[in-house]
Amino acid sequence: MTPDPSSAEPSDLAARAAQKHVVVIGGGIGGLVAARECAKVGMRVTLLESADEPGGAIRRIELDGVVVDAGAESYATRGGHVRAFVEELGLADRIVAPQAGAAWLAGIPGVGAAPLPVGGILGIPANPFQDDVRRIIGWSGVWRAYLDRVRPPLTIGHQLSLGKLVASRMGPKVRDRLVAPVTTGVYSASPDDVDIDVAAPGLNAALTRVGSLSGAVQSLRDEAATARAATASAEDKTPGAAVEGLSGGMSALVDALAADLGRLDADVRTGVRVRSVRRAGAAWTVEVETAPVVDLPAVTDDEAAVVTELRAAAVESAAPVVEELAADAVIIATPESTARELLSSVVPDLRKTEAAASPEIEIVTLILDAPALDATPRGTGVLTVPGSHTAKALTHSTAKWGWVREAAGGRHVVRVSFGAQGEPAATAELSDTDAADLARREAAALLGVPLAPAAVLASHRGRFVQSQPASIIGSGARRRAARAAVQAVPGLAAVGAWLAGTGLAQVIPDARDEADRLRRTLLWD
Incomplete structure (x- = not known):
């Protein structure tokens, strides 16, 4: 049994931690979170990022004097993990909810554009006779959807594919005009490829209990409304918001993590390419290369452009600086293709697992x-x-x-x-x-x-x-197989969307859990 770190003397724990060096490869949110989890117990941490700045899919841009998010602009509120983490980083006063206002659908045959109907789940309506639903699917679609209420249950509770379930119960117009725009916009995937139990937890069970898909949607919405009301009254949070953002942009999260890593004496290096990862016994070696530093004399403003070109040419022609870092553990926090390339020799079982389409x-x-x-x-x-x-x-x-x-x-x-x-x-x-x-x-x-x-x-x-969302059919099995292969190698962990699923609500708690697993192993095995 692994000992509980909480039972150790603080001085002993600090001494053990200070002797451990963890190299984190990748400076996206998963890598930043994992690095912080290791650094905050006193471990020596080196984070390597190939880009000029950390953040990954969370990036800021300035356009015509306006600073906005270029990538992720919000996080899902489900589970409360991200909000709790944001508050832990001291950003609670920057949390904002989106403005009220419905989204629209465009490209509807014979209609053009119309507001997305209210009262549904993933586009599945609780009441197909609603005016906003009828406007999109027409009377023929409404009556076909109504058959869901009167047809036999068939294989209720056993369907995996969201699209196939919706089409069989409520017809192709509901699937194609209401559900497909949502799954394509949210998951970049066809509804036929979306796993019901992941994208809409409880829907199959509610379908079994209620006997119709529209009734199941209404049942889940009623349960969610009751839960939100209880949460709002107890914690005074904005009810109903499925996402939240940060005033000034989600890059504030990256800034806060980077600042924390600085206070914890972690070494964050950008512009670094990792060539290879090797393991010998319990020791790890990470080979990295950085661009050479080219010193040119000071120049006047008129000469600056020419010198900039000379410096760029000199850097391009010079050999990169190669360095080997010794580590007690390595955390891979890169996209899947890079992770598989780096781990091909140290995790042979990973080659036996299926890579997801990205x-x-x-x-x-x-x-x-x-x-x-x-x-x-x-x-x-x-x-x-x-x-x-x-x-x-x-x-x-x-x-x-x-x-x-x-x-x-x-x-x-x-x-x-x-x-x-x-x-x-x-x-x-x-x-x-x-x-x-x-x-x-x-x-x-x-x-x-x-x-x-x-x-x-x-x-x-x-x-x-874009890593494959966790909601895609078969994604869970692929991710579990890949993670098992990585975890079987002592001193190694991997984090990020390709293993956790897309979105901060998946990546952040997963990175914390994986970092905790690794640091417990380092401190107690």
């Missing part, structure tokens, strides 16, 4: 001079019916977040998303200029307002590799 998602952020958007004509954002638009979703950030609206000073910020599982981003082969123009045209179509090229004041294009 599509490249692109988000084009636009700053717009568009007074027509002042009235927020289509709420806080738009989801698209798959196949109807080249963009999968749009977020009207100045309508969704009060702090963005204030920072924009009368301008508008929109984020247009491209790409999904099995579908490359339409912007993938375009130049930045052409990608921004496509995003402008898509924004005009999705928001229902004309947007001339001159309306675009600034733009930014961000590329992100």
Whole structure:
């Protein structure tokens, strides 16, 4: 049995911890969290990040004087893990909820665009006769959906595929026009590939209990409303918000973690490429390379441009600086492809596990001079019916977040998303200029307002590799197999979305748990 660290004398624990060196490879949120967990018990921690700054999918950009999120802009409130962590970092006063306002659907056959119906789960309506539901699926879709209430239960409680369940119970129009836009926008996946029990916990059980899918949706919503009411009255939290953000942007979370690591004397290195990871007995060696430092003489302002080119050329032609770091343990916090490459020799069993598809998602952020958007004509954002638009979703950030609206000073910020599982981003082969123009045209179509090229004041294009969501059928088994292979090697841990599932609500608690497992092993085995 592993001893309980809480039973040790503090001085003994501190002495043991100080003798241990942990190298964390990857400076995204998972790596930052895991590094902090090790550093706060006194371990010596070195974090290596290949980019110029840590943060991974959480990035800030400045467009036309406005600082906004380029990647993740919020976190899911489920479980309360992220909020608790944010509060632990001293950021409680920066937590904000999105502004009230419904999202819209676009690309609806025969309709065009309409508000996303209220009162559903993942787009599944509790009442197909609602006006906002009927507007989207038509009377034929309504009556087909109503059959769910009168048809036999069949294989209730045993269906894995969300799309197949919805189509069999309520018909293809509900699946294609209501559910597919939500799963594509949220998970970048077809509803047929989404695991019900992960994406909508309790839905199968409620279906068994109630006898219809729409009734199960209503039952779960009633239970959730009761739980939220109890939580709100007890803790005075905003009821009903599925996501929260941070005033000033989610990058405040990265800043707070980096500052904490500095106070804990962790060594955070950026611009570092890890060449290899090796293990000999209980010792680890991490080989890294960094760009050479080129010293050139001081110059005048007029000469600065020339010297900058000379320095860049000198760095490119010079050999990189190679260094080997000795460690007692290694935490891999990189995307899946990089992790598998680094671990190919030290975790042979990992090669026996299946790698998940990881599509490249692109988000084009636009700053717009568009007074027509002042009235927020289509709420806080738009989801698209798959196949109807080249963009999968749009977020009207100045309508969704009060702090963005204030920072924009009368301008508008929109984020247009491209790409999904099995579908490359339409912007993938375009130049930045052409990608921004496509995003402008898509924004005009999705928001229902004309947007001339001159309306675009600034733009930014961000590329992100999206790990497979935990809600995809088969994802859980793949992740468990990969993690078991990693955990079988002493002194090794791996964290991040490819193992935890996408989203901070998955990545943060998983990184804390894995770091805790590793440090217990280091201190007590």
